[in-house]
Amino acid sequence: MITVESLTKTYGRGFTAVDDVSFSAATGRVTGFLGPNGAGKSTTMRIMVGLTPATAGTATIDGRRFTDLPNPGREVGVLLDASAQHAGRTGREILTVAQRTMGLPRARVEQMLELVSLTDEEADRRVRNYSLGMRQRLGIATALLGDPHVLILDEPANGLDPAGIRWMRDLLRGYADRGGTVLLSSHLLHEIEVIADDLVVIGNGRIVARGTKAELLEAIGTVARSKDAPALARAMEEADLAFTVHADGSVHTEVGPERVGEVAHAAGLALTELRHADGAGLEEMFLELTADTQREGAAA
Numbered sequence: 179m180i181t182v183e184s185l186t187k188t189y190g191r192g193f194t195a196v197d198d199v200s201f202s203a204a205t206g207r208v209t210g211f212l213g214p215n216g217a218g219k220s221t222t223m224r225i226m227v228g229l230t231p232a233t234a235g236t237a238t239i240d241g242r243r244f245t246d247l248p249n250p251g252r253e254v255g256v257l258l259d260a261s262a263q264h265a266g267r268t269g270r271e272i273l274t275v276a277q278r279t280m281g282l283p284r285a286r287v288e289q290m291l292e293l294v295s296l297t298d299e300e301a302d303r304r305v306r307n308y309s310l311g312m313r314q315r316l317g318i319a320t321a322l323l324g325d326p327h328v329l330i331l332d333e334p335a336n337g338l339d340p341a342g343i344r345w346m347r348d349l350l351r352g353y354a355d356r357g358g359t360v361l362l363s364s365h366l367l368h369e370i371e372v373i374a375d376d377l378v379v380i381g382n383g384r385i386v387a388r389g390t391k392a393e394l395l396e397a398i399g400t401v402a403r404s405k406d407a408p409a410l411a412r413a414m415e416e417a418d419l420a421f422t423v424h425a426d427g428s429v430h431t432e433v434g435p436e437r438v439g440e441v442a443h444a445a446g447l448a449l450t451e452l453r454h455a456d457g458a459g460l461e462e463m464f465l466e467l468t469a470d471t472q473r474e475g476a477a478a
């Protein structure tokens with residue numbers, strides 16, 4: 179369990195990059211840390227792992243600060259900047275140094291290379307000649323090397339191709355299902371919404387939304403459709419529910435699918451579609467919530 183309490187980071191003369199941020203990432207769940215460029219995600223994660231001092235507040239892992247952990251790599255796997263790895267070393271050398279530092283069996287290096295699908299030939303190539311996707315794979319191998327129970331990953335999908343993203347998603351899902359805690363950041367909603375159980379949305383250094391993905395989806399309403407669209411609209415009106423009808427005949431409303439289902443049932447209407455306004459709806463919510471930190475939005 180990761181707990182962040184009232185975390186604030188001020189740079190220079192009063193620029194607040196992280197502003198009174200509190201949230202937690204629970205055991206056995208994948209928590210997505212989402213926000214546009216410059217929102218404060220990396221700063222928060224750097225504070226969590228002791229690389230940047232906080233101006234105020236605390237970040238703890240199972241109640242302890244990262245810097246107080248006796249062998250941190252055995253408890254917390256960290257991937258912050260895949261390009262920050264020693265460029266002159268080979269992937270295998272980097273893993274071997276980490277394996278020795280953590281006092282792990284030698285076989286662990288080969289296991290991790292296999293897990294992240296780096297071939298023997300690639301493992302013996304210098305990291306300066308790695309593609310970004312290969313660096314991410316190596317970074318994930320390093321993070322998992324000590325078999326930690328917590329993972330903190332900053333933009334781990336950067337540079338991965340679609341198959342790589344699918345692979346990472348399955349890996350992290352399995353890790354959380356076995357009881358691990360995953361916190362991963364992204365500035366891309368669609369990357370995170372398929373994998374995260376919980377979402378923490380940050381904009382301008384402040385938390386603008388957090389909750390389970392289901393709760394956030396609930397908050398963005400429902401799409402329903404019936405073959406008899408006018409009858410569905412009448413039933414909604416009679417039930418005093420606010421709604422809009424889109425050009426494709428679907429009804430959009432802020433109430434949850436359960437309520438819409440009840441109204442349709444009471445009116446004797448069969449629904450051909452009933453679902454959370456996910457995907458596009460969540461995207462819209464994300465853009466709205468973080469609007470004043472979106473460069474494009476700010477310029478408009």
Ligand SMILES: Nc1ncnc2c1ncn2[C@@H]1O[C@H](COP(=O)(O)OP(=O)(O)OP(=O)(O)O)[C@@H](O)[C@H]1O
Binds near residue numbers: 190195214215
């Ligand atoms: N060492 C520093 N000195 C001054 N300002 C900094 C420093 N590090 C970060 N910042 C500023 O803090 C803000 C938050 O940056 P941060 O890297 O945490 O954002 P982010 O959410 O990770 O963004 P991205 O998605 O672009 O990686 C930015 O405005 C950034 O310029």
